[in-house]
Amino acid sequence: MTEVLNLQSLRSIPGNSGNTIFVKGHTNAGDGGGGVFIWQTGTNFIGTGIHSQDNNGTIIKVTNNDFGRWVRQFEGFINVLFFGAFGIGNDYTYNVQEAINFASINSTTLSTIKGATVFIPNGSYIITNIILKSGISIIGESISDTLIYSPGGASGDYLFEMEIGPVFLNVSNLKLIGNETEKGCFHFKAMGALNSPQHGGLWYSVFKNMQISNFKGDGIYIEGGEEFSDYLQPNQFNVFENIRVTKSTDFSSALRITGHNGQLSFINCTFDGFYQNATYSKGQNINISNKDKYSSAVISFINCTTQNADYGLYIAFAGNITIDNCWFENLGVAITVKSNTTNKINTVMSKSVNILNSRFSNASGFGSLYAPNNIKAGQCISVNQSFLNVYNNYVTVSDPEGVYFNNNSSFLMALNNSTGGVNIANNTFRALKLGKTYGIMQVISVINNTIDCSGNKLVFVTGTTSIIKTILSSINAGEKITIRANGNSITFDNSNNIFLTLKATLTINNGEIVTFVKIDNTVGSNYETYQLISIVRANT
Numbered sequence: 001m002t003e004v005l006n007l008q009s010l011r012s013i014p015g016n017s018g019n020t021i022f023v024k025g026h027t028n029a030g031d032g033g034g035g036v037f038i039w040q041t042g043t044n045f046i047g048t049g050i051h052s053q054d055n056n057g058t059i060i061k062v063t064n065n066d067f068g069r070w071v072r073q074f075e076g077f078i079n080v081l082f083f084g085a086f087g088i089g090n091d092y093t094y095n096v097q098e099a100i101n102f103a104s105i106n107s108t109t110l111s112t113i114k115g116a117t118v119f120i121p122n123g124s125y126i127i128t129n130i131i132l133k134s135g136i137s138i139i140g141e142s143i144s145d146t147l148i149y150s151p152g153g154a155s156g157d158y159l160f161e162m163e164i165g166p167v168f169l170n171v172s173n174l175k176l177i178g179n180e181t182e183k184g185c186f187h188f189k190a191m192g193a194l195n196s197p198q199h200g201g202l203w204y205s206v207f208k209n210m211q212i213s214n215f216k217g218d219g220i221y222i223e224g225g226e227e228f229s230d231y232l233q234p235n236q237f238n239v240f241e242n243i244r245v246t247k248s249t250d251f252s253s254a255l256r257i258t259g260h261n262g263q264l265s266f267i268n269c270t271f272d273g274f275y276q277n278a279t280y281s282k283g284q285n286i287n288i289s290n291k292d293k294y295s296s297a298v299i300s301f302i303n304c305t306t307q308n309a310d311y312g313l314y315i316a317f318a319g320n321i322t323i324d325n326c327w328f329e330n331l332g333v334a335i336t337v338k339s340n341t342t343n344k345i346n347t348v349m350s351k352s353v354n355i356l357n358s359r360f361s362n363a364s365g366f367g368s369l370y371a372p373n374n375i376k377a378g379q380c381i382s383v384n385q386s387f388l389n390v391y392n393n394y395v396t397v398s399d400p401e402g403v404y405f406n407n408n409s410s411f412l413m414a415l416n417n418s419t420g421g422v423n424i425a426n427n428t429f430r431a432l433k434l435g436k437t438y439g440i441m442q443v444i445s446v447i448n449n450t451i452d453c454s455g456n457k458l459v460f461v462t463g464t465t466s467i468i469k470t471i472l473s474s475i476n477a478g479e480k481i482t483i484r485a486n487g488n489s490i491t492f493d494n495s496n497n498i499f500l501t502l503k504a505t506l507t508i509n510n511g512e513i514v515t516f517v518k519i520d521n522t523v524g525s526n527y528e529t530y531q532l533i534s535i536v537r538a539n540t
Contacts, residue, residue: 001036005029007060014065015039021070026057032081032121033057041068044112050105051113055098057083058113077119077139078103087123091151096125100133107135120174126151132162132169140173143209148176153183155217160186165200165233172208176215180248184217190225190233190259200233201225201260208241218252219245219271224259225294234260234294244270247309250282254306257287260294267302273309279373280330280366281309289316291340295348301326306334310375312363315386316340317348326358332375334363339385339420349420350386360395364434365409368402376406383414383422383439387455387474390424400431407433414439421455421474443486449493453481460486467505470496471530477520481530484513492532499531512538 002021004010010023019039026033037060044051045059046066054061058078060070072082083099085092099118107116117137122145132138140146150159159176162169167188176185186207192198201224212219220240225233243266245254254271257264273281285306288296297319306312307329315321317340328334339349362369365378380395381388395411411434414422422440429435441458444451446466453459453473461468461483468490473481483490491507492514494500499519508514516530 007033007056010037010060010070011054011063013070014062015068015070017041017068020073026082026084031086032079033084033086035082036073037070038073039068040071042112044110045069045071050108050110055083055102057095057098058102071113074115076115077117078106078115079119079121080125081121085120085125087121087125089124089126091126091128093126093128093130096120096127097130100130100136100138103136104133107133120146120148122146124149127159128153129157130160132160132167132171134163134165134167134169137170138172138174139170140175143173143175143211146174148174150176150178150181150183150185150215152179153181155182157183158185158187158217158221159183159215162188162202164191164198166203167201167205168203169205169207172206172210174209175211177213178215178217178248180214180216182216184219184221184252185212185215185245186220187218187223188221188235189223190235192233198232202235202238204237206239206241207243208239210243212244212254213246214248216249216252218256219247219254221253221256222258222261222264224257224261224296226259231260231294234262235264236262238263239265239267240269241265241267242269244272246272247274247281247283247285253284253287255286257296257299258289259296261296262298264296264299265302266300266304268304269301270305270307272305272307275308275330278370280332280371282374283309284311284314284336285309286313288314288318288321289340290318290348293348295319297321300324305329307331311336315350315353317350318353319351321350321352322354322356323358324354324356327361328358328363328380329361330366330369331363332365332371332378333382334360334380336382337386337388338383352387352389354389355381355391355393356389357392358394360393360411362397364395364411365406366404367397367409368399368405370404377408378406379410379413381412383412383417383420385417386420388420388422388424390422391426393427394429395427395434396430397434400433410436410438412437412440414442418442418444418456419452419454421457423455423457446490451483453483456481458482458484460484461490462486462488464488467491467493469493469498471498471516473518473530475518477518477528480515480517480533482513482515485510497529499529501532503532506532506535508535509538512536
């Protein structure tokens with residue numbers, strides 16, 4: 001078999017169909033980029049065929065010869081060494097991108113070459129910007145020693161972006177280091193074809209075993225389509241597993257999610273701030289916020305951690321968010337759930353946010369930690385115009401009687417939540433004072449003989465003497481709602497959807513309480529009835 005030193009030498013040797021040549025190295029003999037090449041003359045390899053372009057790695061064009069191409073013979077992974085990315089600290093942006101482009105072509109049904117997985121061996125690689133292509137996988141050799149560095153960039157730039165979608169990807173086993181660049185690491189922006197409605201977004205993709213640090217921009221930004229996309233551009237059905245992101249600057253996010261996103265799973269991930277000069281990082285470690293009609297929904301955080309910041313997880317207008325068996329530590333406000341009043345039409349609420357089986361450690365006003373420059377009168381959970389379910393969580397601090405413990409901190413605070421609701425039970429606390437709540441009970445007024453209890457199960461009805469004929473609530477049949485007269489007497493009328501059994505009316509005075517159960521039936525125009533089941537009278 002004929003041997004040549006490198007790919008440049010190969011470009012001077014035209015071949016005949018089936019000829020093979022052994023190349024000793026990409027640039028120098030033994031550099032890992034060598035291999036066997038065969039001369040191919042099919043339509044894919046000449047003219048404008050899909051494999052006709054010289055990519056300096058697997059497809060080599062002979063100078064002044066367009067009758068065929070030298071094609072690398074390989075099985076399995078596409079090693080970036082084939083393209084001259086030797087992992088010795090140089091800028092390999094072009095080399096890695098060419099490997100990705102080649103893998104992307106191979107992933108199509110038009111290609112006669114197999115192999116769509118790019119392998120990056122242990123080493124140091126400087127990369128400025130990579131466009132991820134659909135149908136490929138990128139696998140590093142290890143999460144600790146496959147090192148990719150960003151040499152710099154402006155705010156709003158990202159190390160990794162993706163092409164117009166839908167895009168299907170797998171990326172794993174990388175350590176990504178920003179070198180304090182202003183840009184972020186991953187940006188998954190859902191885009192369809194320009195000037196034409198077309199599906200776009202990141203779909204059915206998996207990212208795992210990665211460390212991301214020292215980026216001043218967002219670590220991972222998942223940007224779904226907005227109002228103009230007409231449901232065509234979601235990021236959906238994606239899994240992020242065993243990924244650790246550490247913020248490098250205040251007011252960036254380790255994880256940011258906006259727009260139309262769904263079916264996202266984060267498993268065993270860490271999204272951290274930092275601690276320096278006796279100050280924890282400002283801003284939010286995780287930000288899920290939306291302003292238009294397509295919100296993020298069906299997002300799960302399973303066995304995840306966030307710590308060392310004023311705000312851990314911040315949610316503004318999202319639905320079906322599940323936080324299960326997660327760890328929140330060293331935070332001013334661990335979880336914020338609120339509506340978004342910047343919506344173009346009206347206020348949009350967060351609904352069905354489930355906080356379950358999780359642990360809060362120094363996660364309300366930093367517990368008993370010394371944090372003079374951060375939020376001290378905080379909450380584990382802060383709620384505003386939203387619907388939450390909070391069950392089976394545990395709250396602890398390093399020293400409940402410590403000198404830095406702020407007694408104004410609480411477990412849950414719901415402000416302006418009369419149109420929302422909180423279901424809460426079975427939470428436990430290292431010390432009783434860690435379990436303070438505010439706003440689960442809502443004060444409401446009677447309007448047009450109607451009380452709107454929304455998602456609340458305990459309400460205080462205030463105002464002048466009032467007659468109530470209708471109860472509105474989002475609870476289900478079989479659930480109970482408790483109502484207390486607050487300040488003045490209130491009277492329930494046995495009409496519309498209120499059933500008092502044998503009474504025509506029922507009046508309770510200030511401080512007295514009644515409980516109703518919701519029943520599925522039809523009475524007149526009302527589908528559901530609230531039946532009185534108990535009364536607590538004041539002693540007279």
